[in-house]
Amino acid sequence: MPQAVQLHNYGDIDVLKVEEVPQPTPAAGEVLVRVKAAGINPGEASIRKGVFKDTWPSTFPSGQGSDFAGVIEAVGEGVSGLQPGAEVIGFTHNRASQAEFVVVPQDQVTPKPANVPWEVAGGLFVAGTTAYAAVRAVDVKAGDTVVVSGASGGVGTLAVQLARLKGARVLGIASPARAEWLAAHGVDLVPYGDGLRERLLEAAGGHIDAFIDTYGQGYVQLAVELGIPPQRINTIIDFAAVQQYGVQAEGNAAGGRADVVAELAQLIADGQLEMPIARTYPLEQVQAAYRELEDRHTLGKIVLIPGKR
Incomplete structure (x- = not known):
């Protein structure tokens, strides 16, 4: 079974666990992506702590994360223009990107330029x-x-x-x-x-x-x-x-659309924009990753790398 970051209640960093979860499958109009990199963000830490529970409540057990980049593993019925093996940058609104696999609607991914590194692509969406x-x-x-x-x-x-x-x-x-x-x-x-x-x-x-x-x-x-x-x-x-x-x-x-992600990715590919990567962590070290993030002293992004290194 694939692994994913899970939390079963609000709390500090120690509530973050990496657990086995059922293999997701794409429904009509969706794609299944094998995640190569997934960014982490301060807003996720606030949601985990329950700071925004009245506005954006969690249903437990909950996954975590919006940013990702990876390779399409399978496509659902009716998906056009995307095939297994395609490299994509994407996002999810279901708190699910910090995992080995994620399912999203096809309009929430965009092709990854070949010269944009995985860790940069995986941390691009939110920031x-x-x-x-x-x-x-x-x-x-x-x-x-x-x-x-x-x-x-x-x-x-x-x-x-x-x-x-x-x-x-x-x-x-x-x-x-x-x-x-x-x-x-x-x-x-x-x-x-x-x-x-x-x-x-x-x-x-x-x-x-x-x-x-x-x-x-x-x-x-x-x-x-x-x-x-x-x-x-x-x-x-x-x-x-x-x-x-x-x-x-x-x-x-306001800006969270695939066309905006595509525009930013192209700027990076063209050398006009840089997204510095402070550090990458394997998925199982998610607690250490958030510990560094919440110190608020990093230059650029911290990114999780799911799967075997």
């Missing part, structure tokens, strides 16, 4: 479409000065690059340890900590056009205090601040 939607939400234009908090995280590393591709100047809030990576991607580091407001204004020459918050911890309030219009502030995490200040909260739900 990529979230960054895409956030940059779109604040209407980034050539010549704008844009601030991105959490600029070295999974979403942040992609958001800064997408904003640069729009022709913006980007100030990335991050640790000084990330200065080299940010500079290599045309981003000006502004270290977080006391005095951040003054450092941002100095770096920006006194005017900031837009702010993308990927971290929380009061950055929306800072953006408002900097005089940035609410419609040009977007947070993917601070939903209380959305209610308080009327800023935007566009993310994966």
